[in-house]
Amino acid sequence: MKAVVCPEYGPPEVVRVDDVPPPALPAGHIRIRVHVAAVNFPDVLFIANRYQVSVPTPFVPGSEFAGVVIEVAGTAGDFAVGDRVSGAALYGAFAEEVVAPAHGLTRIPDGVDDRTAAAYGVAHGTAYHALRSAAQVRAGQDLVVLGAGGGVGLAAVQLGVLLGATVTAVASSDEKLVAAAAYGATHLVKHGSPDLRDALREAVPDGAHAVIDPVGGDVSEPALRSLRPGGRFVTVGFASGVIPRIPLNLVLIKGAHVIGFQLRDIPPDEFDRNRTELAALLVGRRVVPHIGAVYRLDDAAQALRLVADRKAIGKVLIKVAD
Structure with missing residues (x-):
């Protein structure tokens, strides 16, 4: 072969x-x-x-x-x-x-083509489990998504909007931010901004309820600072190639929850719930990769x-x- x-x-x-x-x-x-x-x-x-x-x-x-x-x-x-x-x-x-x-x-499922099926499972599965079970995102909350133009990031934008969150998309290029906006992101932040911390403060003045981070590197700390007290920071991976060094005093002061996301840590009942909900979104074409x-x-x-x-x-x- x-x-x-x-x-x-x-x-x-x-x-x-x-x-x-x-x-x-x-x-x-x-x-x-x-x-x-x-x-x-x-x-x-x-x-x-x-x-x-x-x-x-x-x-x-x-x-x-x-x-x-x-x-x-x-x-x-x-x-x-x-x-x-x-x-x-x-x-x-x-x-x-x-x-x-x-x-x-x-x-x-019937009616779903091969390209859609191949593009959906990993990125949208990762994003949905991270949003539903790790970040516990609910309607009316503020969500910051790093790497919002990549596979997992753009899926998190789509799904976060569908869950009723107001999404701030952070990405490395104008083209990626245009894509994030097309899928419902309300605030767009280019992480090459002179001061990402200030840009996030302007986008989410009251602080974010949750951050999804598949990137790592130098964008993680400013995103952590953007959390409101008790917010949840979910680290999914390090696509930047750099593992960030997070000052623990930020976690202490904010009472933040820093969560390392792994599928195996999702409780079985939540995993089945998430998978069923995600499949329904695919079949109903409410979310398309x-x-x-x-x-x-x-x-x-x-x-x-x-x-x-x-x-x-x-x-x-x-x-x-x-």
Whole structure:
């Protein structure tokens, strides 16, 4: 089969397209013919060997996909050959075929195309769980979203507006802020502003109830300062490549809740509630992912570079098959 291969660790340009054997199919797993894959920032980190865990080279990168079931091994839930599914894995999605456990797959609802399905799961799932369970955002609250033009950030803008919050979007470019405004952000702040702290104070004079931070770096502390007393700061990741050093006196003075977001920490009943609500939003097309760019499999290095340089707006997809 045709696949993107990372032969050695390095920048996105180290990957190449090769013919490789199809992955083995263990019991309880499902083989999917991939139609569309989505690029996520951790894919870049895996290739550079800068993620929390390492994948031995050579390997096929790619963590999110949509396609059709072509083979089932043993007991695999209620999935059958011909079912349209989407899913996520640590790696393996930038290929004509991927193998995944049944519990890692979601049946694509009727009326939802492959591109939408591939672009929705990781970014919107992360954003919705972070908003609902970690930040506990409710209608009438003020929400600050950092990295508001990226996959998770733009999803958080969309979903925060849908939950009834007034959203302040912070992004690195005018183009990303235009996208955030199109999805309902009320206040727009470019984080290259001379003083981000003052810009946020002007946007949210009474302080934000919550901050969603998938970026880290030098934008985190000003955003933390923008919280009102008792506000919730949710750290989702460090797309800037820099882990911020937060002065704990700010947390003490504000009585702020600083929360590290991980899916495994969501209580099971809340996780099921969030997943059900999110699926209903997708089927009802109340939220549609923003697809900023689509590349061919042969151009996967370009897609990865766009994400690595933080120039992507919304989701970047790789078209694997028709």
